[in-house]
Amino acid sequence: MKKAIIYILLIIGGLMFAYPFLWMISATFKPEVEIGSIGLWSSNFGLHNYMAVFQKIPIGRAFLNSIFVSACVTLSVILFLKLILTFVPIITNIPRRRDIQR
Numbered sequence: 001m002k003k004a005i006i007y008i009l010l011i012i013g014g015l016m017f018a019y020p021f022l023w024m025i026s027a028t029f030k031p032e033v034e035i036g037s038i039g040l041w042s043s044n045f046g047l048h049n050y051m052a053v054f055q056k057i058p059i060g061r062a063f064l065n066s067i068f069v070s071a072c073v074t075l076s077v078i079l080f081l082k083l084i085l086t087f088v089p090i091i092t093n094i095p096r097r098r099d100i101q102r
Helices: 004-025 048-056 059-091 097-101
Strands: none
Touching: none
């Protein structure tokens, strides 16, 4: 019985923490007039909020910029590490250095 009460309290606590997240997701599908309501369901669900965002903000361009920047950073890190890892054995006295350079 004690275990059942603990599980019930955990479920209630989980629902209390999950509700605001679910409310935020459902608010993105509601018209602007209904966003302040507490309920999750609306009679006018739609994608008009998402269409407005894509029309006002160039999200596609921002996504391509992010891909370009991340690719440049990744390539520069790879090249920098390659230079460091090939240069260090040359200038240091590492045992069996010739085996590493082959």
